[in-house]
Amino acid sequence: MTTILGIETSCDETSVAVVDDGRRVRCNLTATQFDLHAKYGGVVPEIASRAHLEQLDLLIEEALAQATIAPEQIDAIAVTQMPGLIGSLLIGVSAAKTLAWAWDRPLVGVNHIHAHATSAAIDLTGDPWPAVALVVSGGHTSLYHVRDYDAIELLGATIDDAAGEAFDKVVSILGLGFPGGPIVDRRAAGGRADAIRLPRTMLDEGSLDFSFSGLKTAVLYHVHGPGKVSGGLEKLSEQDVSDLCASFSAAVVDVLVEKTLRAVARTGVQTVVVGGGVAANSMLRRRLGERCAAEGLALHLTPMKYCTDNAAMIAAHGYYQFVRGKRDDLGLSARASVGV
Numbered sequence: 001m002t003t004i005l006g007i008e009t010s011c012d013e014t015s016v017a018v019v020d021d022g023r024r025v026r027c028n029l030t031a032t033q034f035d036l037h038a039k040y041g042g043v044v045p046e047i048a049s050r051a052h053l054e055q056l057d058l059l060i061e062e063a064l065a066q067a068t069i070a071p072e073q074i075d076a077i078a079v080t081q082m083p084g085l086i087g088s089l090l091i092g093v094s095a096a097k098t099l100a101w102a103w104d105r106p107l108v109g110v111n112h113i114h115a116h117a118t119s120a121a122i123d124l125t126g127d128p129w130p131a132v133a134l135v136v137s138g139g140h141t142s143l144y145h146v147r148d149y150d151a152i153e154l155l156g157a158t159i160d161d162a163a164g165e166a167f168d169k170v171v172s173i174l175g176l177g178f179p180g181g182p183i184v185d186r187r188a189a190g191g192r193a194d195a196i197r198l199p200r201t202m203l204d205e206g207s208l209d210f211s212f213s214g215l216k217t218a219v220l221y222h223v224h225g226p227g228k229v230s231g232g233l234e235k236l237s238e239q240d241v242s243d244l245c246a247s248f249s250a251a252v253v254d255v256l257v258e259k260t261l262r263a264v265a266r267t268g269v270q271t272v273v274v275g276g277g278v279a280a281n282s283m284l285r286r287r288l289g290e291r292c293a294a295e296g297l298a299l300h301l302t303p304m305k306y307c308t309d310n311a312a313m314i315a316a317h318g319y320y321q322f323v324r325g326k327r328d329d330l331g332l333s334a335r336a337s338v339g340v
């Protein structure tokens with residue numbers, strides 16, 4: 001058995017997990033910073049890194065206690081190295097390096113987006129690869145061709161806003177609170193998806209990239225009036241707001257589903273996996289389920305508890321890297337972006 005301690009601090013969730021063999025989650029503890037950022041309508045990087053600093057030591061202690069494990073029984077420490085808010089990443093990476101040194105354990109830096117793809121495999125008995133992985137979160141919208149845990153090829157990504165970011169912006173246009181995804185999801189359930197015509201940006205015919213900024217602007221003008229950036233909200237009834245949430249969700253979901261199916265056609269795989277915060281979206285889960293069933297494709301949706309940021313997926317992905325020989329030294333540095 002190989003036991004990994006996972007640490008995640010890339011954005012606004014401080015999370016620590018202990019996972020055996022990439023699958024048996026002994027504990028997965030997450031301290032959300034929701035209340036700290038809510039009044040600002042978005043994540044404030046400085047506040048996020050301070051909160052990680054306050055929470056992380058306690059969470060590590062608690063995780064070891066809950067998993068009833070001593071440091072010498074941990075085989076490696078996996079930590080989110082990239083991408084994310086640099087100040088937040090630095091807290092996790094520094095903590096992981098300190099533990100690796102103090103406990104004399106190997107260190108493995110993990111790509112957070114790749115870990116979102118692996119999160120779909122945590123509860124499976126076998127590996128889902130080869131597959132197309134759709135990773136949809138607040139910071140990323142990416143399609144990958146995954147041949148194995150360490151053979152992940154990027155097929156396409158957003159050229160502007162991420163899908164989750166678009167959800168968050170729509171909720172702020174509508175003044176409904178933060179974070180956007182779950183609120184729009186709930187309101188969409190009571191709305192009509194065909195009530196308002198909104199654009200589906202497909203880009204060039206063969207493109208697997210995404211663009212959601214035009215859709216966001218269309219929602220903005222629908223609410224405030226063409227060319228305007230304020231006013232008009234008071235004219236919308238509760239039903240109008242629900243209809244807009246449903247129509248917006250459908251526009252995002254249509255593009256995500258269509259591009260995922262394009263990626264399947266391009267790669268010739270028979271399996272789709274979906275991860276990231278937006279993978280919790282009920283309309284996306286339903287429509288992908290319908291399309292994959294119609295096309296005879298296997299679909300593995302990340303379990304709801306592992307959709308938003310969590311350390312179980314970091315420990316799981318770190319495990320597969322570790323058993324394939326990946327090791328980082330204490331020179332490991334956090335990176336805000338993945339780069340090339």
Ligand code: KG4
Binds near residue numbers: 163167276281282
């Ligand atoms: O994966 P995640 O926790 O953080 C990043 O790595 O970015 O994703 C957070 C994003 C937020 O934008 C949030 O609004 C979105 O996931 N989200 C959802 C839902 N739940 C969370 N979006 C749509 N529908 C949901 N049910």
Ligand code: ZN
Binds near residue numbers: 112276308
């Ligand atoms: Zn994430």
